[in-house]
Amino acid sequence: MKLVGRVWKHGDNVDTDAIIPARYLNVSTPQELAHHCLEDIDPTFADAVRPGDLIVAGENFGCGSSREHAPLAIKGAGVGCVVARSFARIFYRNAINVGLPVLECPAAVDETEQGHQLEIVLGMGQVRNLTTGRVYQADPYPPFLMKIIDAGGLVPYTQRRIKDRET
Amino acid sequence: MGMTLAEKILAAHVEPEQVHADQFIEAAVDVVLANDITAPIAIREFEKLGVARVFDPERVVMVPDHFAPNKDIKSAEQCLLMHQFARAQGLTHYFQVGRMGIEHVLLPEQGLVGPGDIVVGADSHTCTYGALAAFATGMGSTDIAVAMATGRIWMRVPETIRIVYHGRLRAWVGGKDLILYTIGQIGVGGARYKAIEFVGPAIDSLSMDGRFTMANMAIEAGGKVGLFEVDDITRAYVDGRTLRPYHVHRADPDATYVRVIEIDASQIEPQVAFPHLPENARPVSQAAGVRIAQVVIGSCTNGRLGDLSVAANLLRGRQVHPDVRCIIIPGSQQVYLDALRQGLIETFIRAGAVVSTPTCGPCLGGHMGVLAGGERAVSTTNRNFRGRMGHPESEVYLAGPAVAAASAVAGSIAGPEDVLS
Numbered sequence: 277m278k279l280v281g282r283v284w285k286h287g288d289n290v291d292t293d294a295i296i297p298a299r300y301l302n303v304s305t306p307q308e309l310a311h312h313c314l315e316d317i318d319p320t321f322a323d324a325v326r327p328g329d330l331i332v333a334g335e336n337f338g339c340g341s342s343r344e345h346a347p348l349a350i351k352g353a354g355v356g357c358v359v360a361r362s363f364a365r366i367f368y369r370n371a372i373n374v375g376l377p378v379l380e381c382p383a384a385v386d387e388t389e390q391g392h393q394l395e396i397v398l399g400m401g402q403v404r405n406l407t408t409g410r411v412y413q414a415d416p417y418p419p420f421l422m423k424i425i426d427a428g429g430l431v432p433y434t435q436r437r438i439k440d441r442e443t
Numbered sequence: 444m445g446m447t448l449a450e451k452i453l454a455a456h457v458e459p460e461q462v463h464a465d466q467f468i469e470a471a472v473d474v475v476l477a478n479d480i481t482a483p484i485a486i487r488e489f490e491k492l493g494v495a496r497v498f499d500p501e502r503v504v505m506v507p508d509h510f511a512p513n514k515d516i517k518s519a520e521q522c523l524l525m526h527q528f529a530r531a532q533g534l535t536h537y538f539q540v541g542r543m544g545i546e547h548v549l550l551p552e553q554g555l556v557g558p559g560d561i562v563v564g565a566d567s568h569t570c571t572y573g574a575l576a577a578f579a580t581g582m583g584s585t586d587i588a589v590a591m592a593t594g595r596i597w598m599r600v601p602e603t604i605r606i607v608y609h610g611r612l613r614a615w616v617g618g619k620d621l622i623l624y625t626i627g628q629i630g631v632g633g634a635r636y637k638a639i640e641f642v643g644p645a646i647d648s649l650s651m652d653g654r655f656t657m658a659n660m661a662i663e664a665g666g667k668v669g670l671f672e673v674d675d676i677t678r679a680y681v682d683g684r685t686l687r688p689y690h691v692h693r694a695d696p697d698a699t700y701v702r703v704i705e706i707d708a709s710q711i712e713p714q715v716a717f718p719h720l721p722e723n724a725r726p727v728s729q730a731a732g733v734r735i736a737q738v739v740i741g742s743c744t745n746g747r748l749g750d751l752s753v754a755a756n757l758l759r760g761r762q763v764h765p766d767v768r769c770i771i772i773p774g775s776q777q778v779y780l781d782a783l784r785q786g787l788i789e790t791f792i793r794a795g796a797v798v799s800t801p802t803c804g805p806c807l808g809g810h811m812g813v814l815a816g817g818e819r820a821v822s823t824t825n826r827n828f829r830g831r832m833g834h835p836e837s838e839v840y841l842a843g844p845a846v847a848a849a850s851a852v853a854g855s856i857a858g859p860e861d862v863l864s
């Protein structure tokens with residue numbers, strides 16, 4: 277899958293309260309959550325984000341709570357992929373599970389600015405900065421995770437396994 | 444090859460019983476947990492799986508604690524959804540308001556978790572049970588849905604960091620100070636994807652409450668789990684309490700650690716973590732004088748009886764500063780009752796503090812003490828991210844119950860000695 281989009285750039289340790297503040301956790305659909313995505317660190321984001329836009333961030337993106345509302349809010353906002361130097365463990369897992377593409381690619385992060393255009397070829401983990409012309413290779417997914425990604429997320433993956441067990 | 448404590452516990456839950464760091468495994472789980480914020484999504488995903496029943500109604504635990512007692516209509520509907528699911532599935536351990544507590548205070552207290560268990564919870568502070576040598580870790584709702592359905596979970600076996608605490612703790616220094624100091628040293632990503640083993644002489648004499656506090660904040664260093672070895676203090680806590688037989692595992696002497704950190708705990712002062720990251724820890728002597736509007740003493744980090752006793756020792760016979768709202772939240776109904784019997788609740792009320800029914804409440808800016816723009820709070824909770832306790836322009840300073848109570852009296856950040864002298 278190829279994604280092309282405009283970059284929203286963030287620093288290190290973007291936490292889950294920043295991605296979706298707890299005061300909005302009394303709802304849980306991606307559409308409702310998207311209205312408040314990243315609100316406390318960038319109040320303009322939820323209105324200005326366009327489908328296919330990309331988030332590029334530093335270390336430990338998604339640290340903090342286990343709230344799956346965080347990747348759901350980002351997905352609901354239409355963001356195509358998050359590229360970071362590194363991800364917090366639970367966020368990374370949640371993103372894979374709900375089908376939000378995430379890539380670890382420190383070199384691309386370091387040389388990408390707010391507003392740049394990126395092209396991402398997900399299966400290959402290739403990140404091309406269309407603004408600067410530079411190309412980067414993201415860390416590959418472990419083979420086990422690839423099985424979940426290929427299935428379309430943890431629920432379809434598990435559905436298939438449950439069915440296999442029954443037959 | 445020798446195994447770490449984390450590897451030992453995980454190995455006991457797979458076939459054959461040998462694992463190593465970095466391996467992907469599928470393990471049987473002992474307990475699965477969700478709360479009023481995470482259960483609604485977990486239930487939605489569970490229903491998609493096409494499985495009629497949870498894998499074991501005695502091992503799926505649900506606790507309405509974050510926005511309960513219901514703070515608004517939407518929260519009420521989330522709690523109702525969870526309650527209906529719990530009833531339909533016949534869950535033994537659904538804790539209605541009145542029997543409820545903050546999940547991570549409640550589960551160990553009620554004997555639902557024991558040494559050697561694997562516990563997965565749709566809450567990042569599930570790692571609290573590492574204090575009991577349970578491999579307990581937080582995950583998202585979809586993972587929990589799958590664990591509820593199958594009783595199994597996939598995991599990557601983490602590498603382990605061993606942290607050794609030497610020396611004796613100074614007066615008024617507790618588990619919170621040790622863990623804040625440690626996160627200050629290694630950073631909020633310092634244990635990312637890793638297990639931590641907390642060991643050493645200073646740990647051997649630490650109370651169960653202090654160990655729960657430390658394990659609770661392993662996630663604040665990015666850790667997957669923070670583990671303590673089983674000793675007499677652990678046994679005194681779990682014997683006669685855990686509802687199932689437990690299993691004691693120990694790290695092998697030749698286990699492989701990715702990093703060993705030695706800390707002289709006798710040098711550690713009471714700590715305060717400045718906004719907006721738990722790693723911004725400083726000794727309280729370098730934090731004095733910051734004016735505050737609110738103090739919160741409670742949460743899954745410091746809402747146990749030992750924590751309330753420390754706070755009461757400082758508030759007894761003193762008054763909360765007139766400009767400060769001091770909010771004290773026992774972590775469970777049992778903690779509340781014990782505090783009542785010991786006279787702590789009266790001490791708090793006489794000092795001018797307010798005592799709440801158990802809830803997460805202000806810890807996540809939910810209710811019962813939300814901050815206005817520009818307000819600062821000292822809180823015994825575990826996160827001081829921007830906007831965590833309310834307005835994005837408010838500030839949270841993390842500390843243990845001693846510094847929190849002393850600050851409530853002083854009206855600004857203060858150490859216990861400042862108030863006593």
Ligand code: SF4
Nearest residue numbers: 568742743803806807
């Ligand atoms: S007390 Fe705070 S950190 Fe603990 S479970 Fe509740 S919201 Fe989470």
